[in-house]
Amino acid sequence: MNIIVFALLALLAITAVAIARLRELWAAIMFTGIYSFLSASWMMILDAPDVAFTEAAVGAGISTVLMLSTMALTGQGEDIPRKSSWMPILIVVVTGATLVYGTLDMPALGAPDAPVQLYPSPSYVERSVEDMHGLPNVVTALLASYRGYDTLGETTVVLTAGIAVLLILRRDPKEASATEPSAGDEPA
Amino acid sequence: MSRFPIIRIITKLLIPYILLFALYVQFHGDYGPGGGFQAGVIFASALILYGLVFGLEAIQRVAPPRIIEKGMALGVLVYAGTGVLTMSLGGQFLDYSVLEHHVLTQWHVPSGQHLGIFLVELGVGITVASVMTMIFYAFAGRKHAHDT
Numbered sequence: 001m002n003i004i005v006f007a008l009l010a011l012l013a014i015t016a017v018a019i020a021r022l023r024e025l026w027a028a029i030m031f032t033g034i035y036s037f038l039s040a041s042w043m044m045i046l047d048a049p050d051v052a053f054t055e056a057a058v059g060a061g062i063s064t065v066l067m068l069s070t071m072a073l074t075g076q077g078e079d080i081p082r083k084s085s086w087m088p089i090l091i092v093v094v095t096g097a098t099l100v101y102g103t104l105d106m107p108a109l110g111a112p113d114a115p116v117q118l119y120p121s122p123s124y125v126e127r128s129v130e131d132m133h134g135l136p137n138v139v140t141a142l143l144a145s146y147r148g149y150d151t152l153g154e155t156t157v158v159l160t161a162g163i164a165v166l167l168i169l170r171r172d173p174k175e176a177s178a179t180e181p182s183a184g185d186e187p188a
Numbered sequence: 189m190s191r192f193p194i195i196r197i198i199t200k201l202l203i204p205y206i207l208l209f210a211l212y213v214q215f216h217g218d219y220g221p222g223g224g225f226q227a228g229v230i231f232a233s234a235l236i237l238y239g240l241v242f243g244l245e246a247i248q249r250v251a252p253p254r255i256i257e258k259g260m261a262l263g264v265l266v267y268a269g270t271g272v273l274t275m276s277l278g279g280q281f282l283d284y285s286v287l288e289h290h291v292l293t294q295w296h297v298p299s300g301q302h303l304g305i306f307l308v309e310l311g312v313g314i315t316v317a318s319v320m321t322m323i324f325y326a327f328a329g330r331k332h333a334h335d336t
Binding site for chain 1: 213217218219220221222223224225226230232233236240257260261263264267268271281282284301302304305308309311312315316318319320322323324325326327328329
């Protein structure tokens with residue numbers, strides 16, 4: 001088990017460094033897909049299959065395709081920065097050090113007195129099977145029933161995001177034919 | 189990409205199983221891992237795979253943008269409609285307990301909380317699948333317009 005954990009974390013770190021060093025966007029996008037897939041495997045080890053599912057489908061699947069489509073619309077390569085790059089690395093190192101410092105206060109994984117086990121209330125897990133007529137998946141029960149308002153809001157956010165993308169990117173068929181040069185199939 | 193016979197045939201073999209798995213994740217999400225969001229994304233990824241291999245025109249014949257863009261709103265309507273339904277049955281908004289019934293219990297027809305979760309997850313699935321597909325259409329459509 002430990003070997004798998006260390007191997008996964010090492011691969012995650014290697015992939016992250018590779019993404020940062022690559023200048024060719026196509027390869028970088030492929031590596032982000034690999035990174036998402038490794039994250040999904042890592043979440044499986046942390047006993048979070050619902051999140052792993054989402055990460056594998058969204059991170060490794062859909063977002064890779066969307067980034068490839070974006071690259072097809074823009075360009076293949078990243079400009080090589082001409083200025084010195086000490087400022088970005090300073091920001092990254094400081095942020096990373098802050099995050100690592102933050103993890104020092106975190107409770108051990110799976111500790112029974114961790115805030116996540118005590119708050120809001122462990123009774124959701126105890127009550128869930130009875131309340132839900134025997135549905136065993138507490139995650140679904142929490143998302144869809146106990147926190148039904150939140151999930152309605154999230155669904156609305158997905159709809160809003162989709163509408164925004166369509167408003168920005170979609171071309172009206174009339175507009176598209178007006179901006180394109182005429183093919184010359186009709187007599188002038 | 190439809191020139192490559194291996195990609196074409198493997199895609200055709202895989203797509204039914206991806207769709208089936210999406211439906212399994214959707215309707216089995218109450219029992220195992222998964223749910224509406226994951227199922228919607230997997231369903232959309234099957235459509236997008238078909239579009240990548242066989243072209244935008246082919247996928248838009250299977251899933252016309254007119255219908256998909258209405259699906260975006262339909263999912264939220266199903267979700268919110270479940271809430272309105274529970275209100276009209278005398279409960280509070282999204283209080284699934286009032287959906288309790290005793291029809292065909294030996295067939296395990298969902299009832300009460302189970303029925304409510306089933307309906308709202310269906311709404312989430314419809315919206316997510318439609319939005320993902322529509323975003324792909326928006327990107328791929330621009331690329332097409334750019335090329336011609």
